[in-house]
Amino acid sequence: MDRPHHKFWPQRLPRAITVPATSLWHNLATSAARYPTKAALVFFGRTISYRELVDQAERLAGTLQALGVQRGDRVVLDMQNCPQLVIAHFAILRANAVVVPVNPMNRAEELKHYIVDPDAKVAFTTGDLAAELAKASNALEPAQRLAHLIVTQFTDAFDADVSGDEAPAPAWRDWLLARHPLPALDGGEAMHWQDALDAGHVPPPHTVGADDMALLPYTSGTTGLPKGCVHHHSSLMHNAVASQLWGSVSHEAVVLAVVPMFHITGVVSMMHTAIYAGATLVVMPRWDREVAGRLISLRKVTSWTNIPTMVIDLMGSPNFASFDLSSLMYIGGGGAAMPQAVAQRLFEQYGLRYQEGYGLTETAAPSHAQPFENPKQQCLGIPFMSSDSRVVDPDTLRELPPGESGEIITCGPEVFQGYWKRPDATAAAFVDFEGKRYFRTGDMGRVDEDGYFFMTDRLKRMINASGFKVWPAEVELLMFKNPAIQEACVIATKDAYRGESVKAIVVLRPTHRDTTEQQIIDWCRENMAVYKTPRQVQFVDALPKSGAGKVMWRLLQEKEESAA
Structure with a gap:
């Protein structure tokens, strides 16, 4: 049946597609067979070819099987963007298992849920996050804990002495160059990344297909703890193939990989789409406008998926005029609306919509x-x-x-x-x-x-902070663990840069009346991801309640909007 939008459908594209009836692993294996020497990943000047990527993923898959990972088991992947994230992601798929991507900003109290709920026994992480993940595991009951933790250092994937236009931002150097000791994992074993690669175990036969679970990303909601979303290989395959067609991503594409690859957009629209096409991913571990501008210019980036605040920030750089964005053929994203004035400037200067x-x-x-x-x-x-x-x-x-x-x-x-x-x-x-x-x-x-x-x-209660979704119920649940807090209600407050920020309206316990707003904010920073942390705290004597005793959050939200 024709729908109104069909008259605007791109003439070059079908309205519906047939996708490969295979697992996502086959996409990497196929691209490696076609383009073995081509750059799959670039990280601060270090290149990993498709042949190297598939080889390392298979070696890690063998180690996963040796550690007891079986078909359908869930494996936690807790990393910022780096080549090891991509390698580990495909190793988990190659081992017939399921990737559980975790936001690396989460703290131990939050991380417990991502171990217990998916029944995970094995996790991959980076050295800077390993202690927090081990702390979460160690605080659980023995039967719930991780059995194995595979830890990589950022310098496993790039040269510490790299300089020039592909060097890390100066502020990142201490973070990226530090090599952290393996944490103590109660009842389990922590293992170095290189040891896991060099263990020499043969990977199992690859037996999963389109109808097997591939990814278990978590999403929060109006109540309770985050929920896992069951995605089969087929649902991710569809959007990887469709995104490749829609965005005209060829094997010659160069993709700036700065959107987090623990997030569904980064996983599917960027990583899996690029791997399916045989494109090159230029990986950034986090956002920095100067690094992004230099990499787009130097690597001739053709495709950049982002959130609008990144574009706004890049265009605000004092060096913006020196960056060469002429190679870009696609720029887009979501998570927040792009201001019309910024979109117009992009079009007028670069012809980019x-x-x-x-x-x-x-x-x-x-x-x-x-x-x-x-x-x-x-x-x-x-x-x-x-x-x-x-x-x-x-x-x-x-x-x-x-x-x-x-x-x-x-x-x-x-x-x-x-x-x-x-x-x-x-x-x-x-x-x-x-x-x-x-x-x-x-x-x-x-x-x-x-x-x-x-x-x-x-319709759902959600705060959009620079494209990150913050669910008030989850923040409130964590805040109730603070001994000073009797009640808390989390709402959105306007933010000129982030769009929205988190505000907590708090009733203190009578025994903690001397607690300050900053102390609450500091506690939250210690116990939850920084983007969830309230930027403002307001103390009140009582929260408004309905006749049924429920906190009337909407009334508080409307008051905040009126005041703004």
Whole structure:
């Protein structure tokens, strides 16, 4: 059936695609067979070829099997962007296991959940994070702990004396060059990365296929702890292939890999798309505008997936005029709206149209994308290949006409299977609509006469801080562990740079009335990822409650917006 947006569909592309009926491992193996000597990864001047990448992944897969990892087992991957993350990711897939990507900003109290919930016994991490992960494991019951921790140092992948345009930012050097000792892992064993590579174990036969689980990323929500999203090889494969076609990513593409590869966008739209195409990933461990500008110029980057704040920051550099962005053919991303003035400047100076898109962890990143030929600014785009989306009344599920705001629901092969160990949450997340299974995104939007989707509000309670999703319920759950806090309600506050920041409204216990706002903020920094940490704390005598005793967070949020 024709939908309004089909008249704007790129003529070069089919509306639906047939994807390989194989595992994601085959994408790397195929690219390595085709382009063995081609650069797969570049990290501060050090190049890893496709042949080297597949060889190291297979060697690690052999070690994983020797450590007891079997088909379908979940393996934690807790790293900032680096070549070892890509190698370990594909090693886990090669060993027929499941990747559990973890945000490296998480602290021990948060990390416990990512060990216990997926029943993980093996984890990969970097030296700077190993002590925190071991601390989390050691605090668990013996039966819940990690059995093995494989630890790499950043300098395992680049030369410490690198200089010039490909050198790390000066502020990173102490962080990247430090070599950390292996932590004590109670009831288990910590192992050096190189020892795991050199162990000499033969990898197991690769037996998983399209319908096996490949990835278990976690997403938070309105209540409780983060939930694991079950993604088969097939859902990720669809969006990797579709993104390659949509973005015209060829094997000659050079991709700036700065979006975090623990995040679904970085995993699928960037890493898996590039590996499927046989492209080159120029890896940055975190954001720095000067490093990014130099790498785009030097490496002739053609594709850059990002969040808008990165572009704004780069264009604000005093050295911006000296950077050569002429090689860029694609620039786009999501997580937050791109300001129209910045998008216009990009187009006027470089002829680049910023391609905004939309997707969730549950939809393997893009469920909507902008057609290159007919983009609209500050717009989610149109439903992605093989997909359909509607705007419905969230209570009656009646489809709404153009212009009316309702909940966005979506259906397609990229949609996840359901929530790990949470049949109740899975049942609530899907609805039957016109005979098909649609995912309820929880985002409020509208569709225009042309079939383009626009965000209007969030049905779910969520804060968007520079593209990072912060779920107040999760932050509150962690804050209640502070002995000074009797009650806490977390809301969003406006932030000129980040878009939104986290604010906590706190009721102190009578025994801790002398606690300061800064002490609460400092405690939060010690116990949760920095992007979740409240930037503001407000003390009150009591939180407003409904007749049922529930905290009326929406009333507090509306007061904050009125004050702003």
